[in-house]
Amino acid sequence: MKKxxxxxxxxxxxxxxxxxxxxxxxxxNGIDLNVGKGETVGLVxxxxxxxxxxxxxxxRLIPDPPGRIVRGEILWKGKDLLKESIxxxxxxxxDHISMIFQDPMTALNPVHTIGxxxxxxxILHQNLHKKEAEEAAKKTLELVGIPKERYFDYPHQFSGxxxxxxxxxIALACNPELLIADEPTTALDVTIQAQILEMMxxxxxxxxxxxxxxxxxxxxxxxxxxxxxxxxxxxxxEWGTTRQVFKNTYHPYTxxxxxxxxxxxxxxxxxxxxxxxxxxxGMMPDPTKLPDWCHFAERCPYRTxxxxxxxxxxxxxxxxxxxxxxxxxxxxxxx
Amino acid sequence: xxxxxxxxxxxMIPVLLGITVLVFLMLHLTPGDPARSMLGDTxxxxxxxxxxxxxxxxxxxxxxxxxxxxxxIFHGSLGTSYVSGREVMSEILNRFPTTILLALCGxxxxxxxxxxxxxxxxxxxxxWMDKAATFIGLFGVSMPAFWLGLLLAQFFSLKLGWLPAxxxxxxxxxxxxxxxxxxxxxxxxxxxxxxxxLEIIRQDYIRTARAKGVKEKTVVIxxxxxxxxxxxxxxxxxxxxxxxxxxxxxETIFSIPGLGKYLVDSISSRDYPVIQGGxxxxxxxxSVVNLLVDILYAYADPRIKTQYAKAGGRxxxxxxxxxxx
Numbered sequence: 001m002k003k004x005x006x007x008x009x010x011x012x013x014x015x016x017x018x019x020x021x022x023x024x025x026x027x028x029n030g031i032d033l034n035v036g037k038g039e040t041v042g043l044v045x046x047x048x049x050x051x052x053x054x055x056x057x058x059x060r061l062i063p064d065p066p067g068r069i070v071r072g073e074i075l076w077k078g079k080d081l082l083k084e085s086i087x088x089x090x091x092x093x094x095d096h097i098s099m100i101f102q103d104p105m106t107a108l109n110p111v112h113t114i115g116x117x118x119x120x121x122x123i124l125h126q127n128l129h130k131k132e133a134e135e136a137a138k139k140t141l142e143l144v145g146i147p148k149e150r151y152f153d154y155p156h157q158f159s160g161x162x163x164x165x166x167x168x169x170i171a172l173a174c175n176p177e178l179l180i181a182d183e184p185t186t187a188l189d190v191t192i193q194a195q196i197l198e199m200m201x202x203x204x205x206x207x208x209x210x211x212x213x214x215x216x217x218x219x220x221x222x223x224x225x226x227x228x229x230x231x232x233x234x235x236x237x238e239w240g241t242t243r244q245v246f247k248n249t250y251h252p253y254t255x256x257x258x259x260x261x262x263x264x265x266x267x268x269x270x271x272x273x274x275x276x277x278x279x280x281x282g283m284m285p286d287p288t289k290l291p292d293w294c295h296f297a298e299r300c301p302y303r304t305x306x307x308x309x310x311x312x313x314x315x316x317x318x319x320x321x322x323x324x325x326x327x328x329x330x331x332x333x334x335x
Numbered sequence: 336x337x338x339x340x341x342x343x344x345x346x347m348i349p350v351l352l353g354i355t356v357l358v359f360l361m362l363h364l365t366p367g368d369p370a371r372s373m374l375g376d377t378x379x380x381x382x383x384x385x386x387x388x389x390x391x392x393x394x395x396x397x398x399x400x401x402x403x404x405x406x407x408i409f410h411g412s413l414g415t416s417y418v419s420g421r422e423v424m425s426e427i428l429n430r431f432p433t434t435i436l437l438a439l440c441g442x443x444x445x446x447x448x449x450x451x452x453x454x455x456x457x458x459x460x461x462x463w464m465d466k467a468a469t470f471i472g473l474f475g476v477s478m479p480a481f482w483l484g485l486l487l488a489q490f491f492s493l494k495l496g497w498l499p500a501x502x503x504x505x506x507x508x509x510x511x512x513x514x515x516x517x518x519x520x521x522x523x524x525x526x527x528x529x530x531x532x533l534e535i536i537r538q539d540y541i542r543t544a545r546a547k548g549v550k551e552k553t554v555v556i557x558x559x560x561x562x563x564x565x566x567x568x569x570x571x572x573x574x575x576x577x578x579x580x581x582x583x584x585x586e587t588i589f590s591i592p593g594l595g596k597y598l599v600d601s602i603s604s605r606d607y608p609v610i611q612g613g614x615x616x617x618x619x620x621x622s623v624v625n626l627l628v629d630i631l632y633a634y635a636d637p638r639i640k641t642q643y644a645k646a647g648g649r650x651x652x653x654x655x656x657x658x659x660x
Binding site for chain 1: 548
């Protein structure tokens with residue numbers, strides 16, 4: 001397991017709200033997160049849990065209105081990004097911190113060549129001339145496995161997987177220290193997904209960058225991440241190294257996530273009823289009316305009256321494995 | 336691409352043929368007699384009959400149309416004006432540059448006012464600037480050209496004496512008519528720019544651009560506006576067409592010797608050859624403008640260029656020559 005290393009990004013008590021017609025949507029409610037140098041941190045959770053909002057907050061790209069960061073600090077090498085000026089943020093975006101977006105189909109500008117779109121950030125951040133930037137962009141293209149001859153092609157001339165490679169190339173063009181990957185493979189089919197993940201792993205090793213991997217796929221977390229934060233209704237409910245979270249799963253929600261995965265090994269041994277996928281019953285709470293107590297209480301199979309009294313803090317279950325749950329560890333799960 | 340253009344040019348031929356038939360039929364089916372309006376109320380029935388015979392108006396409609404088309408195709412002639420006796424073709428060609436110049440000036444006004452205000456309104460959505468632009472836009476749309484033209488002439492020419500009210504002899508003379516023609520349509524272009532821009536600015540690729548650290552101004556101009564061009568070109572292209580028609584009003588108000596005024600005059604005197612020629616000419620210009628708009632699409636959006644290349648490619652198997660005959 002990776003040792004504690006130099007902390008690159010530190011998020012403290014981040015809270016983000018969206019103003020909508022139905023009221024204030026509390027998308028992110030006091031999230032704390034550390035990303036070390038060279039480390040890959042996974043953010044796991046279902047759609048609407050607030051993962052993307054966290055990512056966009058780091059780059060200050062929350063559309064405002066309707067979004068608003070109400071509280072918190074995002075410390076980048078000690079500097080609070082939330083207090084930086086816009087020009088200062090523009091220097092950080094794309095150069096120090098880059099982002100890969102979820103849907104490669106819409107993330108590229110249809111009327112500019114892909115080369116131009118990659119070279120743009122090189123020109124912006126490295127003060128290169130057009131010709132030099134073109135060379136740099138062509139190198140990045142080859143890095144993500146696209147022949148440099150395609151520099152002058154337009155996005156519509158690429159397939160989905162190739163487009164995602166271009167999106168990754170844009171993010172990598174200036175060798176960022178932190179890469180935020182927002183469900184980079186969700187829109188792709190499984191074979192392409194494997195290719196892209198393998199490529200990202202390779203690039204991560206070669207370039208030594210830190211990655212925040214946002215996903216709802218636990219398989220990707222197992223494959224890519226050093227540490228993982230399980231997010232539910234805008235809160236981190238479980239946080240630890242990937243091994244801790246996968247081996248000693250404590251939080252009922254995380255347990256539920258694992259329960260809804262097909263288990264191929266068990267499939268042969270167990271009878272049909274046990275082999276069935278166990279979805280988490282119920283729905284995520286209405287983000288405009290979040291309860292003051294445990295957000296998961298409504299769906300939790302272990303709920304007690306205690307759970308619906310006060311806000312639940314994150315508790316350390318040993319070695320920095322933090323869980324936001326009142327109940328004792330499940331018997332038998334404890335080592 | 337060239338094949339596509341060639342194909343489109345060929346497609347104009349049946350359109351224009353159809354227009355000649357329509358105009359010809361409509362003119363001859365409307366009541367009123369050119370011979371009577373030429374000779375006046377005092378003319379005797381014999382004189383009118385004689386003139387009708389001379390103008391060929393007593394012939395079968397098909398024969399008349401055939402004669403007209405024969406002259407047009409083999410001699411490039413649109414006939415002679417009943418009123419002035421001059422060649423319609425040269426009369427139109429004399430006046431046409433003025434009308435086109437007026438339309439272009441109008442477009443310049445339209446674009447200069449409409450596009451920037453539209454962008455500002457979209458980028459600063461719901462701000463006072465947005466509201467002001469929307470208000471002015473509404474005002475501009477609801478102001479008819481004949482009234483606006485008169486107001487402008489009254490204020491700037493008669494009251495302030497800054498600009499001439501009639502004629503069309505130099506840039507100074509162009510200003511008021513151009514504003515009259517352009518203000519109305521600039522409101523429409525502004526609304527169009529605003530709504531398209533609002534849509535584009537929420538697209539994922541705009542977020543990608545911002546995530547690269549691109550400055551907001553570049554995001555708006557380079558990334559967003561370049562994606563707004565298709566609807567903008569469409570509206571502006573249509574405006575050129577309607578301004579050719581609208582030129583009749585403006586040219587009459589400011590006494591500009593253009594195609595519009597010529598047509599208005601000829602309609603009141605039932606000068607068939609002039610009306611036919613004028614309408615045909617306007618139709619040609621309209622078709623050409625449409626073609627130019629479609630060609631511009633290809634330069635504004637590479638995806639459309641690919642389509643055109645395909646459309647041109649398919650053409651290869653079909654004999655081009657047959658259509659021309």
